[in-house]
Amino acid sequence: MAIASSDNAIRSNKVARTFIYLFLLLFALFYLMPLGIMLVNSLKPLSEITAGGMIAMPNEWTIEPWLSAWSTAQIGVQPTGLRPYFINSIAMAVPAVAISTVAGALNGYVLTKWHFRGATWVFGLLLFSCFIPFQIVLIPMARILGLLEIAGTTYGLILVHVVYGIGFSTLYFRNYYAAFPTELVRAAQIDGAGFFQIFWRIMLPSSGPIIAVCCIWQFTNIWNDFLFGASFASGDAAPMTVALNNLVNSSTGERPYNVHFAGAIMAAAPTLLVYIVAGRYFVRGLMAGSVKG
């Protein structure tokens, strides 16, 4: 009797599992469909798309649209392709992510381990900066960039993104360091380590997960930003997102959808890559900060 019922349990369990996996597979396909269609159409000659076969696999495979999007397509008035703008975006995102992450880590370290009067206020204000809408700061920011004479340059964009990023990166690191044992800092103090020595030698090496979280978050936001890019860096200094828009809008005559698809995938690839490489830290790091403190 007991054996029979446990047999039943196993069987119904198997049925349930099959259903669950079928369901998950279906959803995965559903979410992958847009990317699949983009990929398929970016590898087709334009004639196949205009003939109406969006879903169908290409009859004739070609990488011509990719080459065109990368190096020869018309962006605004120049036939440069997306390459220079891709480089712009890298030159903007990498320093901006690095600076805002280090600044956030330093802020979190001071806010949790070197208590000073008004620390909670400072943290509250930094937190508040996360919720200021982009549009509000456009005009004051343009003025400041003008005064600093970095308007319309990649440096200007780096500054804007660092300033905007510090709120979030501070939040991440403060919560992570709140759970970090203060006794370690005290032990290092007795060992004779100074403020920055403790930071570089003790705190940062133990911050792997939260650094990954912060980098993913910052990189995704900065790379995908369109508003600041369009407002503060026109022409040659424009980032990838703005260039993609220009690519799609500046074609004359027949619209080369296959080139557009290829360009869109190029613009999305770096954030995807960052997520795939560091993604498993993302959830872990988010949890690490939130369980305690």
Add this chain to the structure above:
Amino acid sequence: MGFLDINNVTKSYGAVEVLHRVDIQVDEGEFLVLVGPSGCGKSTLLNMIAGLEGISSGEIAIKDRVVNDIAPAKRNIAMVFQSYALYPNMTVGQNITFGLEMQGTPKAERDKAMAEVASLLQIENLLDRKPGQLSGGQRQRVAMGRALVRDPDVFLFDEPLSNLDAKLRVDMRTEIKKLHQKLGTTIVYVTHDQIEAMTLSTRIAVMYDGYVQQLGTPKEIYDTPANIFVATFMGSPAMNVLPAELVEMNGAIHAQVEGADGPKQLRIENAPEAYRSYIGKHVMLGIRPEAITDPEGADRNARNIQTLTNEVGVTEPAGADTFVTMSLGGKDCVARMRADAEAYPGQPFEFAVNMDKAVLFDPKTEARIA
């Protein structure tokens, strides 16, 4: 002046004074234990010696040098923390030498010092491991190694054994004591465990509510506690503190306590002069459980054994001893008997009370009468 002087030190947070006028002189080679319940200020005092907390008033001096305004690293102290506070990203070897590295000691000297400490603590085979791969006892050793390698004037221990399981705690306690005897270092050690305090220390400061209640050798603290708090905090099971009345009978002072079947008189010999003024008044009589036995088990060297017959309440066999509870003065009074003492619940039994060891407290001030 001692080796470590704590002169009139107080600590306040805003208007709240959490540590009141602490005065302790520690001689070189002494093992001072600060003991008390949580929130008594013992860890605060230790952190003030370490320099991790500021001193509100008074001064702390190490080797006659006032250290109030000297950074922790420059006080020539080392500290072992409750959580061990090993740097998780460094190997055991790097943990041990981190302090020397920060002081700019050359690599060759650091390695030599590390090798010496590692062989002293028998952790040579662990030097390349990370703290996460060590057991509790091994971490404890590494934490001590990190303190030892700096050859400090004063060692500070902040409840170093409370994260270990019971058996390991006893082993490590012995090791700390051995280490102290071998190296003759000056140690200030914080714990809430009164047994640790008794076994390790050369002197104990019992703290409660921000005051040092009593400072003395373990024997002084145990035999002549300054007040009821010290009497009941130190010793397990706790000292019996019973309401009693001092009466004079046949020219001798007696403590009269209420038994299950009427008052019992216990004669006090060699009574201090101070007892006289309490005749006819209420006092609190303090007797340790081991001073109450069956007549055969009584201490043969005791000069003043008083017997009283009383009804047995509960018996608790604990292997080596049996704890027998009876009602005296309206309170439960615990006696510590030989395992085979024939006391049975509900039956009368003759108890032998070693009055040499009895102490009296004033019921109002709770201070010992002497």
